[in-house]
Amino acid sequence: MPGIHITDIEAAINFWRERRPSADGFTLALPVQALASLYARMVFQRQDLADEQAFSAAAWAAWQTWYASTPDxxxxxxxxxxxxxxxxxxxxxxxxxxxxxxxxxxxxxxxxxxxxxxxxxxxxxxxxxxxxxxxxxxxxxxx
Incomplete structure (x- = not known):
């Protein structure tokens, strides 16, 4: 079963960090927070792949925006x-x-x-x- 690989989630996090950098150096923009929460859960559970249902609505929207920026x-x-x-x-x-x-x-x-x-x-x-x-x-x- 295909899933979203953790490296794609990292790429999406970096995409959003570049577009919405932290104003104070530690507060994350909402898309970064949503993706980072999923990422942290994957790391904790030692998972390389996340099923699309594992994404919150905000994380999925953030990931989809990054995905749309990649070559099809x-x-x-x-x-x-x-x-x-x-x-x-x-x-x-x-x-x-x-x-x-x-x-x-x-x-x-x-x-x-x-x-x-x-x-x-x-x-x-x-x-x-x-x-x-x-x-x-x-x-x-x-x-």
Missing amino acids: TPCIAICSTSQGDAVCKGCGRTESEVQYWPEMGPAEKRSTWRRITAEGTAWRFNRYAERARETQRSNAGNS
């Missing part, structure tokens, strides 16, 4: 699953993940993102990223 799809428009590969060389998703991506919920999508990022073998993480850096360097040199 890892696709880089080089889809080798359409050429018969079981795993896309461009983004690292399986054929099934590519096919059902629009129907997947946030927890499933974030789980896929974590896996392909940890593997780091897709072109999105090497060849494509290298080309993007080279383009940025050459564009900077032409300025």
Whole structure:
């Protein structure tokens, strides 16, 4: 069963801390408080995943706002699953993940993102990223 990974909750906390910093150095903004409460419970219970029902309404709203700020799809428009590969060389998703991506919920999508990022073998993480850096360097040199 997919769940929201603790690292995504950390990312959401940091997202909100940057947007609503503490005025006095120790009081947390409401979205940070809501997410931090869930985070603390997960740490105490030694859980890596939180079911969506474990979120309070405020924590879920805060997490959803962070989630909306992340890229929806890892696709880089080089889809080798359409050429018969079981795993896309461009983004690292399986054929099934590519096919059902629009129907997947946030927890499933974030789980896929974590896996392909940890593997780091897709072109999105090497060849494509290298080309993007080279383009940025050459564009900077032409300025």
